[in-house]
Amino acid sequence: MSTEPFKNVSLIAQSNQLLGLYTIIRDKNTSRPDFIFYSDRIIRLLVEEGLNHLPVKETIVETETNEKFDGVSFMGKICGVSIVRAGESMEQGLRDCCRSVRIGKILIQRDEETALPKLFYEKLPDDISERYVFLLDPMLATGGSAIMATDVLIKRGVKPERIFFLNLICSKEGIDKYHAAFPDVRIVTGAVDKGLDENKYLIPGLGDFGDRYYCI
Amino acid sequence: MSNVVDESNFLSPMMDGGSGSMITKERRRSSVISMESGKTKYMPPWTTPYIIGIGGTSGSGKTSVAAKIVSSIDVPWTVLISMDNFYKPLNQEDRKRAFANEYDFDEPAAIDTDLAYECILSLKEGKKTTIPVYSFINHNRDPDKSINIYGASVIIIEGLYALYDKRLMDLMDLKIFVDADLDVCLARRLSRDIVSRGRDLAGCIQQWERFVKPDAVKYIRPTMGNADAIVPSLADNSVAVQLLISHIRIKLRLKSQEHLSELIKLGNSDLRDISTLNTVHVLEQTNQVRSIMTMLLDKNLKRDDFVFYFDRISSILVSNALNDIPIKELVTIETPEGNTINDAIKCDFNSVMAVNIIRSGDCFMRSLKNTIPSIVIGKLLIQSDSQTGEPQLHCEFLPPEIKEYKTVFLMEAHIITGAASIMAIQVLLDHDIPLENIKLVVFIATELGIKRILNAFNDKINIFAGKIVTTKEIQNEGCEWSITKFIDTRYFGCN
Known part of the structure; x- marks a missing residue:
């Protein structure tokens, strides 16, 4: 869980397994079923890493053998917020860990006139300000839409240190830009890519995640 | 539980009909590997099987004595092998003579004693062994059939010449000769050959006079002298058999x-701190792991929550055990945007298989399948004897090409004494899986159990545990739950 050289970034352990999973999803020749399956596996690891950061309180339970066991339980409520459309691919991974989790949506699209991201739609739980929020978006390239989405959350009263931004791939530029705006949001990721090309795509990246997950 | 094996009878799942008849090659290869990866300190019951030889003339009642013994000793994995399986295959000329009842099946030379010795020796060494099947209809070894035997703790060898070859007899712990008058033998033989083997009366009598009787007198009756005990067959022999x-x-x-005492001794004097060993990987006790553990230990947790959260933690465990999967190769790939990645790590997830110890290992079934959808899963049924607590191997279902897998996960939800795991690991070693390819994955384990496993296999076995409860914790805090099986009971919802 190294955070070097970034603060407040959880990079999941770069094991053979994880690197092998990334090789599969980055390869353009990977079939869609495989892309979905192996992306889902990485998403699961991201969600689990995110859950590790939630606070717990001491709890005593009684075991089958009628003994007291000093354990812990999660405090507070969580919710997921996905950035439509690609972020929705990560909802199932969250649901697989937290069955009845509430999931809000934020739709941000590039405005054709200004070429800037524009908020089109948001639907969030009413009590979101009391919750820990898992913000879901698979790629952090320039950070434009993630910053806008986080801004929506903060305006709704969510505390920045209670937001966890989960993505599969990010860039150094994206992390810097995002953290310049929200230094207290923890980024949970599995890969930090070299940089961005002239079109602001990640290098090497894996193509358009939403297209590969939903369309092609 | 006991099972009888002869040419027509292989009831147990441990004896699967296979097509391989390369018994010599198979055995030698296994022995070599066992020398390399062997030197383990654990001796499972099947490496020292108790071998009983039962000899006697044709029709003397060997089989019925053997059957009485098998049904009376309550040991899983009693195997009855007939020497008939080792009849030499006949060439075309001999086969013609055999069909004309002119071939002498009753002389010692008709039996391939070398092969019989090799097979029994291989069983005595605890190896998986292939026994040929002889067809009396074709008077030849059946090319499509053979019997694989593995894990027997009692082996009974029954046949005319069970007590004939010195090498074979040296492997036996008890030698029994069943004695019957020859006229009784003839009567039994006639009814058997005509009714069950489809021969005609004249042929049978011709065979008796020409071969069976003279051979019995000349070769078989003298082997009575090699026996530890002679059982009469004519009258009621139940006292003798008892x-x-x-x-x-x-x-x-x-x-x-x-x-049992060997098992208990393992690890008892081991005072090391196992958390320093690089083969023991305990799941990082993160907030998430601790909170799931707490829920699973709560007796008031509803069953569907128990199943859900066990699946959660077992997914974490399985994924954790997969982290250092061997790299298959480094490849160059291209991303959809046309970027090239050199030396990308490629792992072959299908080179991993799992073996579940029934029943608790089956709790991992779902997480295994969710992690590697097409994973091959073998099974071992190991149960403790209700009276002595001795672990006993009842069944093994393993893929034939098990050696091809680079990683074998051995799954068990809860390790208390470590006995079943030790036995399971030994089964995998006997199937030529190198120790370093085996990863034992367990949810809750006691320190003592883990130490026994480590000691039995010289610390070479990789263990991935959700939690290890130390001996000190058990002494000071009770932790009765760590030494009481509850996981599979709760997961499957029945005792």
Whole structure:
């Protein structure tokens, strides 16, 4: 869980397994079923890493053998917020860990006139300000839409240190830009890519995640 | 539980009909590997099987004595092997003579004693062994059939010449000769050959006079002198058989006591701190792991929550055990945007298989399948004897090409004494899986159990545990839950 050289970034352990999973999803020749399956596996690891950061309180339970066991339980409520459309691919991974989790949506699209991201739609739980929020978006390239989405959350009263931004791939530029705006949001990721090309795509990246997950 | 194997009878799942008849090659290869990866300190019951030889003339009642012994000693994995399986395959000329009842099946030379010795020796060494099947209809070894035997703790070899070859007899712990008058033998033989083997009366009588009787007198009756005990067959022999059975029982009890005490000894004097070993990987006790553990230990947790959260933690465990999967190769790939990645790590997830110890290992089934959808899953049924607590191997279902897998996960939800895991690991070693390819994955384990496993296999086995409860914790805090099986009971919802 190294955070070097970034603060407040959880990079999941770069094991053979994880690197092998990334090789599969980055390869353009990977079939869609495989892309979905192996992306889902990485998403699961991201969600689990995110859950590790939630606070717990001491709890005593009684075991089958009628003994007291000093354990812990999660405090507070969580919710997921996905950035439509690609972020929705990560909802199932969250649901697989937290069955009845509430999931809000934020739709941000590039405005054709200004070429800037524009908020089109948001639907969030009413009590979101009391919750820990898992913000879901698979790629952090320039950070434009993630910053806008986080801004929506903060305006709704969510505390920045209670937001966890989960993505599969990010860039150094994206992390810097995002953290310049929200230094207290923890980024949970599995890969930090070299940089961005002239079109602001990640290098090497894996193509358009939403297209590969939903369309092609 | 006991099972009888002869040419027509292989009831147990441990004896699967296979097509391989390369018994010599198979065995030698196994022995070599066992020398390399061997030197383990654990001796499972099947590396010291109790071998009983039962000889006697044709029709003397060997089979019925053997059957009585098998049904009276309550040991899983009693195997009855007929020497008939080792008849030499006949060439075309001999086969013609055999069909004309002119071939002497009753002389010692008709039996491939070398092969019989090799097979029994291989069984005595605890190896998986292939026994040929002889077809009396074709008077030849059946090319499509063979019997694989593995894990027997009692082996009974029955046949005319069971007590003939010195090498074979040296492997036996008890030698029994069943004695019957030859006229009784003839009567039994006629009814058997005509009714069950489809021969005609004249041929049978011709064979008896020409071969069976003279051979019995010349070769078989003298082997009576090699026997430890001679059982009469004409009258009621139940007293004699009971005496033998009592003797065998005492010997087996001693053997099982030795096995148990060896198991208990392993690890008892081991005072190391196992958390420093690089083969023992305990799941990082993160907030998430601790909170799931707390829920699973709560007796008031509803069953569907128990199943859900066990699946959660087992997914974490399985994924954790997969982290250092061997790299298959480094490849160059291209991303959809046309970027090239050199030396990308490629792992072959299908080179991983799992073996579940029934029943608790089956709790991992779902997480295994969710992690590697097409994963091959073998099974081992190992149960503790209700009276002595001795672990006993009842069944093994393993893929034939098990050696091809680079990683074998051995799954067990809860390790208390470590006995079943030790036995399971030994089964995998006997199937030529190198120790370093085996990863034992367990949810809750006691320190003592883990130490026994480590000691039995010289610390070479990789263990991935959700939580290890130390001996100190058990002494100071009770932790009764860590030494009480509850996981599979809760997961499957029945005792």
